[in-house]
Amino acid sequence: MYHDNGRGGRIMGRVEALLRFPELSEELWRKADASFPVRITRSWAERIQDLADPLARQALPDAAELVADDQDIVDPVGDRLRRPVPWVVRKHPDRVLLLMTRRCHLYCRYCFRRDDEGPEDPSPEELARALDYVRVSGARELILSGGDPLAVSDARLFSVLDAVRASVGHVRIHTRAPITAPFRVSAELVEGLRQRGPIWMLVHCNHPDELTAEVRAALARLSDAGIPLLCQSVLLAGVNDDLETLVRLSEALLSARVYPYYLHHPDPVPGNAAFRLSMERGLELHRALGRRVSGIGLPRYMVDPPDGLGKIEVAEWVRAGGRSPVE
Ligand code: SF4
Numbered sequence: 001m002y003h004d005n006g007r008g009g010r011i012m013g014r015v016e017a018l019l020r021f022p023e024l025s026e027e028l029w030r031k032a033d034a035s036f037p038v039r040i041t042r043s044w045a046e047r048i049q050d051l052a053d054p055l056a057r058q059a060l061p062d063a064a065e066l067v068a069d070d071q072d073i074v075d076p077v078g079d080r081l082r083r084p085v086p087w088v089v090r091k092h093p094d095r096v097l098l099l100m101t102r103r104c105h106l107y108c109r110y111c112f113r114r115d116d117e118g119p120e121d122p123s124p125e126e127l128a129r130a131l132d133y134v135r136v137s138g139a140r141e142l143i144l145s146g147g148d149p150l151a152v153s154d155a156r157l158f159s160v161l162d163a164v165r166a167s168v169g170h171v172r173i174h175t176r177a178p179i180t181a182p183f184r185v186s187a188e189l190v191e192g193l194r195q196r197g198p199i200w201m202l203v204h205c206n207h208p209d210e211l212t213a214e215v216r217a218a219l220a221r222l223s224d225a226g227i228p229l230l231c232q233s234v235l236l237a238g239v240n241d242d243l244e245t246l247v248r249l250s251e252a253l254l255s256a257r258v259y260p261y262y263l264h265h266p267d268p269v270p271g272n273a274a275f276r277l278s279m280e281r282g283l284e285l286h287r288a289l290g291r292r293v294s295g296i297g298l299p300r301y302m303v304d305p306p307d308g309l310g311k312i313e314v315a316e317w318v319r320a321g322g323r324s325p326v327e
Pocket residue numbers: 103104106107108110111112113146147148176204
């Protein structure tokens with residue numbers, strides 16, 4: 001877990017959440033938390049209007065996540081088929097992905113890694129082995145992922161970057177922290193990343209209401225330090241599966257100097273069935289979005305199939321009858 005106990009801190013604890021949202025059941029909270037942790041930042045909670053709010057839907061537990069679905073797939077993106085050493089995923093020769101932690105500031109209820117069980121953090125030996133792998137991998141790009149790589153301390157993050165800096169051409173950080181926990185984007189973090197560039201940051205934002213003034217200020221601190229910002233969104237039923245929301249999201253991201261890079265089809269992990277929609281509906285929305293926003297505002301609509309071969313355009317996947325091209 002992110003180490004902030006919520007008593008006057010930045011995380012809203014269960015008791016406070018149940019007072020704030022009295023329609024929530026404590027029993028449901030406990031059951032959901034046992035299957036995938038429930039954790040919400042105060043910053044996020046302040047943006048929620050009511051339980052029907054798309055931001056509430058992403059973060060608060062729902063009874064639907066406790067029900068198994070016929071379409072559920074364990075490890076829906078095939079990560080576990082591609083782990084040469086613990087905490088490393090390798091799907092492409094030129095890229096290597098390091099899972100820095102399983103912790104996040106806020107646990108998104110649709111998370112595609114919600115069934116990835118194990119310790120919260122690599123042991124010192126596991127981390128050393130993972131870094132050794134990265135150094136000799138021949139990959140030009142290192143992707144820091146998780147969990148959220150910004151859920152670890154600056155000291156750990158910087159030590160990882162320093163350990164591999166000479167071995168890879170550039171680093172990508174995949175993080176939702178600037179959106180869910182904008183307080184994490186401190187001056188020290190930004191300066192430390194600036195010194196260790198070139199670093200690209202892929203943030204994860206699904207709805208325009210996530211981009212409050214506090215979030216936009218955090219994003220501006222990163223942009224001003226020369227860190228290019230791209231966004232990965234997930235297309236989620238009941239959150240952003242309507243054209244007007246997607247148009248507003250694209251415009252809000254561009255205004256915040258964030259390139260809307262990917263729109264992901266939701267991965268069918270056990271527990272997230274209520275967030276899924278058909279690819280036909282997704283393609284229809286994506287085509288309509290293309291008629292409403294400029295080229296730089298249109299994300300690529302992608303799916304990460306269970307075969308572990310990596311992401312592919314949904315349109316291509318559908319044309320191929322649901323098969324990935326062989327590498
Ligand atoms: S921030 Fe990312 S890894 Fe963490 S719960 Fe959300 S989707 Fe999953």
